[in-house]
Structure formats: structure tokens, C-alpha cells
Amino acid sequence: MKDEVLRILKRNAGVAVSFCEIADELSITCKEVVSEVRKLMDDGYVIACENQYCMLETKCDVLNREEITKRLLCPFAVYVYDEVDSTNTVAKKLIDSCGDKTNIVVVANSQTAGRGRRGRSFYSPPSTGIYLSVVLHPNICAEQSVLVLTAAAVAACEAIERVCRKSPSIKWLNDIFFNEKKVAGILTEGVVDANSGRMNAVVVGIGINVNTTDFPSELSSIAGNLGGAPRCELVAEFTNELFKYCQTFSLKKHLDEYRKRCFVLGREVAVMRGDDKFIAKVLNIDNLGRLVVEKNGELLILTNEEVSIRTGECK
Numbered sequence: 353m354k355d356e357v358l359r360i361l362k363r364n365a366g367v368a369v370s371f372c373e374i375a376d377e378l379s380i381t382c383k384e385v386v387s388e389v390r391k392l393m394d395d396g397y398v399i400a401c402e403n404q405y406c407m408l409e410t411k412c413d414v415l416n417r418e419e420i421t422k423r424l425l426c427p428f429a430v431y432v433y434d435e436v437d438s439t440n441t442v443a444k445k446l447i448d449s450c451g452d453k454t455n456i457v458v459v460a461n462s463q464t465a466g467r468g469r470r471g472r473s474f475y476s477p478p479s480t481g482i483y484l485s486v487v488l489h490p491n492i493c494a495e496q497s498v499l500v501l502t503a504a505a506v507a508a509c510e511a512i513e514r515v516c517r518k519s520p521s522i523k524w525l526n527d528i529f530f531n532e533k534k535v536a537g538i539l540t541e542g543v544v545d546a547n548s549g550r551m552n553a554v555v556v557g558i559g560i561n562v563n564t565t566d567f568p569s570e571l572s573s574i575a576g577n578l579g580g581a582p583r584c585e586l587v588a589e590f591t592n593e594l595f596k597y598c599q600t601f602s603l604k605k606h607l608d609e610y611r612k613r614c615f616v617l618g619r620e621v622a623v624m625r626g627d628d629k630f631i632a633k634v635l636n637i638d639n640l641g642r643l644v645v646e647k648n649g650e651l652l653i654l655t656n657e658e659v660s661i662r663t664g665e666c667k
């Protein structure tokens with residue numbers, strides 16, 4: 353019944369509706385409406401109530417399990433939290449309790465210890481971003497796990513494009529850019545079967561700055577946001593796209609799409625390899641998602657290095 357009340361409030365967002373009107377439409381009592389409205393407020397919806405009337409705040413964008421689940425095109429166990437340490441950490445713990453082949457979505461309104469690649473942290477303040485981990489079971493071996501990362505980057509761009517009508521691009525390997533700023537990052541972690549060498553499960557974590565503005569000073573010149581988006585829609589759209597790619601694992605299809613969106617292709621980049629820093633020209637992304645570059649006439653294959661298009665500086 354909570355969802356039905358929410359549907360009516362959304363239809364009238366910004367307009368006061370009487371409890372009795374809602375009660376009539378749903379054939380329940382006014383008292384029951386009040387109790388459902390209270391539950392919605394507990395879920396985080398901003399609803400003003402006065403003199404038997406209630407009104408949903410127009411800019412209310414709450415992460416809600418039902419709103420996400422109803423948009424998913426295949427079965428997932430969906431978990432929504434207000435605050436966690438890291439959705440990837442929570443997702444990995446859930447793999448055991450949910451059973452072997454369950455696909456899982458874990459999303460949080462904020463993270464206290466969001467993790468990025470290379471042991472970095474991911475800034476995850478409340479209500480302005482998406483902190484999401486998707487657990488899937490693609491039929492791949494450990495060496496192919498980087499392809500899940502490239503598929504996730506394409507899925508993120510396609511989801512943003514569809515939901516926000518904006519055209520993001522990819523900085524190899526795992527960063528999503530919009531307006532020359534990083535708006536999302538992806539961290540994948542695999543659970544490998546020691547006997548077969550195949551992946552039991554892969555956890556794809558993505559952090560998206562939906563309308564985050566107050567970045568810490570060290571991020572302020574690099575990080576940007578999408579300028580707003582309905583978060584539940586974006587969560588579901590990303591999950592659906594990722595599932596689609598991991599289901600068929602049509603490598604060619606997603607890598608072609610990745611190459612089209614990757615803005616370092618054909619450009620000079622600064623490469624950080626351990627303590628070494630050098631300039632190289634990007635020639636291609638191979639079928640394993642690796643970056644093929646040329647340095648002083650020599651071909652090099654990059655797998656895990658950090659690249660930056662700002663020559664002399666790595667961002």
C-alpha cells in the first residue's frame with residue numbers, strides 16, 4: 353500500500369493532497385493513509401503534512417528498493433541502505449548468505465569507507481551520489497575479469513545517456529567523464545574458484561557523482577557531477593545494461609562501444625608506471641581491454657597503469 357500512496361503523492365508532487373482523497377482512491381481509511389505516509393517519511397521522502405493534507409517535496413529523490421526493483425528486467429536481490437562502509441564490502445558478504453548464483457544489487461545513500469582502485473578512497477557524501485555494487489556470475493575466467501570493467505564502463509555511459517540525456521566518455525580504464533571532469537569511477541572485485549580458475553562471482557562497484565558539489569580540495573579540479581538525475585532509474589538502467597553485457601559477453605560488441613567512447617584513443621598520454629612517468633601515444637585498446645601505446649617507436653601494452661591526457665601530469 354505504501355507504493356500506491358507514493359504513486360499518488362508523486363502524481364501530485366508539489367501539490368497538497370488530502371489524506372481522505374488518497375484514502376478514497378485506494379479504498380482504505382484515512383488513518384491507514386497517515387500510517388503509510390509515515391513509513392514513506394521514514395524511508396527518507398520529504399513530505400509536508402498539515403491539517404489533514406500532505407505534499408511530496410518536488411525535488412525528492414530517495415533511493416527506494418521498490419522503485420529500483422520494478423525497473424529491473426531480470427531477478428536481483430536488492431538491498432538499499434542509508435549508510436554502509438562500502439557497498440562492495442557489503443556485497444561480498446551477501447554472496448554467501450544469498451546463495452551461489454543469486455544476482456545482487458547493493459546501493460547506499462552514503463559510504464563511510466568507499467573504496468577506489470589502487471587503495472584510494474571514494475568520496476561518498478549522503479544523498480548526492482550513487483554508491484552501487486552489482487554481483488553477477490558471468491561465465492568467464494579470472495584473466496577476463498578486466499572485460500567486466502570495460503563492460504561496466506560502457507553500461508554506465510549508456511545508462512547516463514538514456515536517463516540524463518548527456519553524453520559521457522571513458523578515460524581508460526575505469527573512469528567516466530562528463531564536461532572534462534570525472535563523474536564516476538568503477539571498482540570490480542572477483543571471487544575466483546580455486547580449482548577451476550573461473551569466476552564464481554564478480555562484484556562491480558560504481559560510484560556516480562549525481563549532483564555532488566562539495567568535493568574535498570584534492571578532488572575539486574578533477575571531479576564533477578552529472579547535474580542531477582533520478583537515482584533509482586539510473587541504478588536500474590546501469591544494472592540492466594551491465595547484466596545484458598555479462599549475460600552474452602559479446603566482447604566485440606562492448607569493446608567496440610568502449611573504443612568509440614574512450615577519449616584517450618589516438619592521443620598523447622602521460623603514463624605512470626610505478627615510479628616511472630613517461631609520455632606515449634595511444635594506438636588501440638586490444639580485445640583484453642589493454643591499452644596499446646607507442647613510446648619512442650616501441651610498442652607497449654598497458655594493463656594497470658594510470659594514464660592522463662595532461663602531458664607531464666597524471667590526474
Ligand code: BTN
Nearest residue numbers: 438466467468469537538557559
Ligand atoms: C575509482 O574511481 O577508483 C573507483 C571508485 C569506485 C567507487 C564505488 S562506490 C560503490 C562501490 N563501493 C566501494 O567501496 N567502491 C565502489
